[in-house]
Amino acid sequence: MFPSSFDYVRASSVSEAISILNNEEDAKLIAGGHSLLPLMKLRLANPSKLVDIGRIGDLSYIADRGDHVAIGALTRHAAIESSDVVKASVPMLAYVASLVGDPSVRHRGTLGGSVSHGDGASDLPAAILALDATLVVTSASGVREVAAKDFFKGFLETDLNQGEVLTEIKVPKATGGWSYQKFNRRAQDWAIVGVAAVRNGSTKISLVNMASMPIRAEAVESALSGGASIEEAAALASEGIEPPSDLNASADYRRHLASVLVRRALVEASSN
Amino acid sequence: MTVTDSQTSHGILGTRTLRKEDPKLLSGEAKFTDDLVIPGALYMALLRSTVAHAKIVSIDTEAAKEAPGVVAVYTYEDLKDDWAGPMPCAWPVTPDMKNPTHFPLANGKVNYVGDGVAVVLANSKEAAIDALELINVEYDELDPVLEIEDSAKDERVIHEDLGTNASYKWDLIPNKDGVDEAFAKAAYTVSERYIQQRIVPAAMEPRSIVVVPAPFGGDFTIYNTTQIPHILKIMLALTVGISETKLRVIAPSVGGGFGSKLDVYAEDVLTLALARKLRKPIRWTEERTENALATIHGRGQVQYIELAADENGKVTAVRVNILADMGAYLQLITPGIPLLGAFLYHGVYDVPNYSFSCTGYFTNKTPTDAYRGAGRPEATFAIERAMDALAHKMGVSPIELRRRNFIQKEQFPYSSAAGLVFDSGDYETNLDKAVGLFGIEDILAEKQRRIDSGSTKLLGIGISFFVEMCGLAPSRVLASLNYGAGGWEAATVRILPTSKVQVVTGSAPHGQGHETAWAMIVADRLGIDINDIEVLHSDTAIAPHGLDTYGSRSLSVGGSAVHMATEKVLEKARSIAAHQLEVSEADLDYANGMFTVKGSPDKAFPLAGAAFEAFTAHNLPDGMEPNLEASVTWDPPNFTFPYGSHLALVEVDTETGKVDLLRYLAVDDCGNRVNPLIIEGQVHGGLAQGIAQALFEEAAYDDRGNLITSTLADYLVPSAAEFPFFELDHTVTPSPTNPLGVKGIGEAGAIASPPAIINAVVDALNHLGIEDVEMPASPQRVWRAINAAKKG
Amino acid sequence: MEVTMTVNGAKVSKDVEPRTLLVHFVRDNLGLTGTNVGCDTSSCGACTVHVNGESVKSCTMLAVQADGQEITTIEGMAQANGEMHPMQKAFQENHGLQCGYCTPGMVMAATSLLKENPHPTEQEVRNGLEGNLCRCTGYHNIVKAVLAAADGMAEV
Numbered sequence A: 001m002f003p004s005s006f007d008y009v010r011a012s013s014v015s016e017a018i019s020i021l022n023n024e025e026d027a028k029l030i031a032g033g034h035s036l037l038p039l040m041k042l043r044l045a046n047p048s049k050l051v052d053i054g055r056i057g058d059l060s061y062i063a064d065r066g067d068h069v070a071i072g073a074l075t076r077h078a079a080i081e082s083s084d085v086v087k088a089s090v091p092m093l094a095y096v097a098s099l100v101g102d103p104s105v106r107h108r109g110t111l112g113g114s115v116s117h118g119d120g121a122s123d124l125p126a127a128i129l130a131l132d133a134t135l136v137v138t139s140a141s142g143v144r145e146v147a148a149k150d151f152f153k154g155f156l157e158t159d160l161n162q163g164e165v166l167t168e169i170k171v172p173k174a175t176g177g178w179s180y181q182k183f184n185r186r187a188q189d190w191a192i193v194g195v196a197a198v199r200n201g202s203t204k205i206s207l208v209n210m211a212s213m214p215i216r217a218e219a220v221e222s223a224l225s226g227g228a229s230i231e232e233a234a235a236l237a238s239e240g241i242e243p244p245s246d247l248n249a250s251a252d253y254r255r256h257l258a259s260v261l262v263r264r265a266l267v268e269a270s271s272n
Numbered sequence B: 001m002t003v004t005d006s007q008t009s010h011g012i013l014g015t016r017t018l019r020k021e022d023p024k025l026l027s028g029e030a031k032f033t034d035d036l037v038i039p040g041a042l043y044m045a046l047l048r049s050t051v052a053h054a055k056i057v058s059i060d061t062e063a064a065k066e067a068p069g070v071v072a073v074y075t076y077e078d079l080k081d082d083w084a085g086p087m088p089c090a091w092p093v094t095p096d097m098k099n100p101t102h103f104p105l106a107n108g109k110v111n112y113v114g115d116g117v118a119v120v121l122a123n124s125k126e127a128a129i130d131a132l133e134l135i136n137v138e139y140d141e142l143d144p145v146l147e148i149e150d151s152a153k154d155e156r157v158i159h160e161d162l163g164t165n166a167s168y169k170w171d172l173i174p175n176k177d178g179v180d181e182a183f184a185k186a187a188y189t190v191s192e193r194y195i196q197q198r199i200v201p202a203a204m205e206p207r208s209i210v211v212v213p214a215p216f217g218g219d220f221t222i223y224n225t226t227q228i229p230h231i232l233k234i235m236l237a238l239t240v241g242i243s244e245t246k247l248r249v250i251a252p253s254v255g256g257g258f259g260s261k262l263d264v265y266a267e268d269v270l271t272l273a274l275a276r277k278l279r280k281p282i283r284w285t286e287e288r289t290e291n292a293l294a295t296i297h298g299r300g301q302v303q304y305i306e307l308a309a310d311e312n313g314k315v316t317a318v319r320v321n322i323l324a325d326m327g328a329y330l331q332l333i334t335p336g337i338p339l340l341g342a343f344l345y346h347g348v349y350d351v352p353n354y355s356f357s358c359t360g361y362f363t364n365k366t367p368t369d370a371y372r373g374a375g376r377p378e379a380t381f382a383i384e385r386a387m388d389a390l391a392h393k394m395g396v397s398p399i400e401l402r403r404r405n406f407i408q409k410e411q412f413p414y415s416s417a418a419g420l421v422f423d424s425g426d427y428e429t430n431l432d433k434a435v436g437l438f439g440i441e442d443i444l445a446e447k448q449r450r451i452d453s454g455s456t457k458l459l460g461i462g463i464s465f466f467v468e469m470c471g472l473a474p475s476r477v478l479a480s481l482n483y484g485a486g487g488w489e490a491a492t493v494r495i496l497p498t499s500k501v502q503v504v505t506g507s508a509p510h511g512q513g514h515e516t517a518w519a520m521i522v523a524d525r526l527g528i529d530i531n532d533i534e535v536l537h538s539d540t541a542i543a544p545h546g547l548d549t550y551g552s553r554s555l556s557v558g559g560s561a562v563h564m565a566t567e568k569v570l571e572k573a574r575s576i577a578a579h580q581l582e583v584s585e586a587d588l589d590y591a592n593g594m595f596t597v598k599g600s601p602d603k604a605f606p607l608a609g610a611a612f613e614a615f616t617a618h619n620l621p622d623g624m625e626p627n628l629e630a631s632v633t634w635d636p637p638n639f640t641f642p643y644g645s646h647l648a649l650v651e652v653d654t655e656t657g658k659v660d661l662l663r664y665l666a667v668d669d670c671g672n673r674v675n676p677l678i679i680e681g682q683v684h685g686g687l688a689q690g691i692a693q694a695l696f697e698e699a700a701y702d703d704r705g706n707l708i709t710s711t712l713a714d715y716l717v718p719s720a721a722e723f724p725f726f727e728l729d730h731t732v733t734p735s736p737t738n739p740l741g742v743k744g745i746g747e748a749g750a751i752a753s754p755p756a757i758i759n760a761v762v763d764a765l766n767h768l769g770i771e772d773v774e775m776p777a778s779p780q781r782v783w784r785a786i787n788a789a790k791k792g
Numbered sequence C: 001m002e003v004t005m006t007v008n009g010a011k012v013s014k015d016v017e018p019r020t021l022l023v024h025f026v027r028d029n030l031g032l033t034g035t036n037v038g039c040d041t042s043s044c045g046a047c048t049v050h051v052n053g054e055s056v057k058s059c060t061m062l063a064v065q066a067d068g069q070e071i072t073t074i075e076g077m078a079q080a081n082g083e084m085h086p087m088q089k090a091f092q093e094n095h096g097l098q099c100g101y102c103t104p105g106m107v108m109a110a111t112s113l114l115k116e117n118p119h120p121t122e123q124e125v126r127n128g129l130e131g132n133l134c135r136c137t138g139y140h141n142i143v144k145a146v147l148a149a150a151d152g153m154a155e156v
């Protein structure tokens, strides 16, 4: 298994990457390559050119910025998982990073890549959604910021346009209660259903693999803010949601799992 | 003449000797087939059917032929004169068995997703695979026949010329009246239906072949990651039409097989025929998805089992009917797989009346064939699940019911109603040990406490007591089953002039550690260092005779042959020593490489001296041939019958349906133990595969016959994170059927564990009214079972 | 495209197609066939090597991405005096391999794991090897080997 032929260029800066992307419609960024290369090997993606941003050293950092933690887009899952800053200020994010794939995947995959890929079955996009992170996007026309909840648009579709690079993820500190429930059959697998719960003032809940993209469990959130009990709120986990069906879980089983996992997440988040 | 030494063993057998084969494997030095560097080789790639059942309207290969690097593209039509025969099936189980004639590439019709349609040869792997995308095939799709029970209805017939989807019906009904009477009189009966899902064997090394022709000398060297170099050579000669004398098959390091490399595949014959046609080396290595689609699957049965029992729960009859999924075609021993279990559906129980029937049906799926245990896991699952069903019905404990039915120690050798003679056993002692070690009483208390407290994490204990027939096998018995080969094994032991020893074996290991175990057998008798012993195997030019490795036969048949050849070579050495010392052979003792005269130990002659004398031949006894070497081909008088108690403890999350395996204890009896380290490794590996069948793995198809678990991301081979440490112990009941007193252990774990796990899952949920959960007991399935039970 | 990297301590330069995967580069271009390929989906870990000292699935990295990096394959694990690495020894002593196909990847994953967590618990070892599949051993002796290596290497 190997990809179809393509051209390759390594960008030494964000602006260089942007200018290549702007000149070639079919060019694609590659960061860690751990979402893109598997697709290319199966020939489900066949870009004509890869623009490697993996070596842009100044996009790999974790910085305490007072009310939030700023994470460079090229920061690897392994670095997030073991970062003292993240563990202290956004413990859920460190925990979620530690559940992604396996250690070798975590040595290569980047937060920016995972978020840009926007897979509804991935853990980190759902985590930053529950954490109300802000995404910093750079293009030839400058820098813009997008709230996580406006970023994910559909199946592997995000707010990013060709010629834009996600450069930083700003994650508000969240040291209140939290829980991440990842339900899978083998440790290395993606979640069949996952639930992130963050108590930071209000309670925010996001769902993994319950839709074509990462989503918030809005019905649960508003029930909770309306004073519903955990049990009552959890029962609404898949309200208004059409979950996918596959070999591991039909839609009805997914709905059931979502309720169980939301309840467990809320119980755990209120006890830590 | 046989002489008894005062010391016949040097204490090596039974020790945890580290494996000789490890350093080369650990360092990356070992060569697997795809590692071989062969200058000038062409790379082969297959275009495979993307539909399960269709007529081929047209195949357009023009663009592919023009692609850079491509040397040739062929379809069935282009190669139809290259075969001496169709793809082989060596086990025509009945005289009227229906076997669809088929060739390596599809002839006008495809019958499963993965069926070969066209083959590309190119100068590089990249060029070959890229060119596949340029071939256009137009299909006229037919509805696929996917489920065994649909196939049985014959509403759509896959192979029209056969007129039916049934390949054969095979019965073992020695005493129908007795069975009927037992059921008529029974105080209790159970009637169960179980599903053996399809399993992808998933050896970690994919299949790989390199064929190197010598176009002027006319011979072919075939490197193939196979379990059966000897059988493959014969089959290739017959199928491709090349004299067997021109073929040399070498199996380099083989990365696991589990039955999936016990076969003759389209790619095996294609690479050879194309090497002949193009006069170039041809190589091919499977991709993982091809492995899932086009390497055989295991299991695939619908099982009906009925038990009749008297008021004490003593089972009086077993009646079994199996519907077996052959897949699209018959592979090497596809039809015979259910027969390997046919005699064992009464398990370890003394059951006087027996009836077994099996019908093999074609489906539009990957062909099935041997997978670790082959037939015996199916039998063990059915009887061990049915025993639990009977226990539940009677309200007795599953363990107690088993005790009431055991074949008793005094009954061995035990002639079963199915017609086997079980060699040896002491089931009661084995079970006592397991039950003692597991601490069942404490678990039962905790289990009840959780039920009473309304916990959503319930405990279940499952038992499985298995027996299997392995060590294939007496050739005459195989003949009575119409198996296309014998069951002997060959060995040569050769003591070289420098006194180093070469052992040549017809067994073909692929991870089992023969190099170590065989060296131990020889070292134990000769009293020499195992590092002075080299074991040669898996090359038909070096080990010309052999019947290869499968069916837990290597040690009991091949190891016994090595043992006998060692004995024989020692006798020859003894004659030489006696001649040199001018004493009679009977006056010599042998130990630690030295012959000594009984009573005067200072009169001695070393084995090394005998080896050198045999080499120079300057002074040998009259009439003795030079060289110190002996060969034995041994045909065992019976199978061996290993057995054991397996106990599993699971925790079921009743909210999500997820099953966690908390503990697993296996107390196996494989007779005498040559190397406990290797035995334990075999049990661990077998357990993992059996537990995976029970909880994780399933070759699942959609309703158009697409395999939806064709990668290791979807097909859930578990990792270390899904298992606990296994608890192992053993009893030892030597087998009287071979000189080592050993029984097979390679398949035991895979045979015993699926029913232990499912019995445990059902035990956890039985109070909810759940009597069965299909394999694999995935979270979704368990959740559905709980839901259904709640609804009543 | 020209790539240059340090593989098992030696600097190598080769011309490769951009689509060449690191695993094919080490196997086909460098003849280091100890690194194996077991799947198409980055699931099995048979191809695990170290890139700058960390385990990586070399089937999921382009050779061009490894340009300028330090690569260690199983062939580079033995010590300078020719002795096996303590992890390799632990695998032999604990019978942590049967067919040996997963073994190079397991050894590479396990050494990377111990580098990050020198004293893992049994469960940490199991989770640390979650991305490496073995069909032969049931992992029992692999986990034992890694725990033993952790003990042994800690003493050094």
Ligand SMILES: Cc1cc2nc3c(=O)[nH]c(=O)nc-3n(C[C@H](O)[C@H](O)[C@H](O)COP(=O)(O)OP(=O)(O)OC[C@H]3O[C@@H](n4cnc5c(N)ncnc54)[C@H](O)[C@@H]3O)c2cc1C
Binding pocket: A028, A029, A030, A031, A032, A033, A034, A035, A036, A037, A038, A073, A074, A099, A100, A101, A102, A105, A108, A109, A110, A111, A112, A113, A114, A115, A116, A117, A121, A122, A123, A124, A125, A160, A164, A165, A166, A167, A188, A189, A190, A191, C041, C042, C043, C060
């Ligand atoms: C075996 C395996 C198991 C995995 N298991 C999990 C799991 O359990 N949970 C989970 O969440 N994920 C899992 N993943 C995915 C993993 O987390 C990926 O590493 C991650 O999703 C992508 O990061 P990357 O840097 O590798 O991205 P790449 O593959 O390099 O890129 C992904 C996509 O994002 C684009 N992109 C990358 N960086 C940027 C950027 N800065 N700006 C704009 N666009 C960008 C690329 O063009 C591409 O389209 C797994 C992956 C593998 C191979």
Ligand code: FES
Binding pocket: C036, C037, C038, C039, C040, C041, C042, C043, C044, C045, C046, C047, C048, C057, C058, C059, C060
């Ligand atoms: S070959 Fe790389 S993970 Fe399987």
Ligand code: FES
Binding pocket: B204, B255, B256, B511, C096, C097, C098, C099, C100, C101, C102, C103, C133, C134, C135, C136, C137
């Ligand atoms: S030892 Fe064979 S796959 Fe691990």
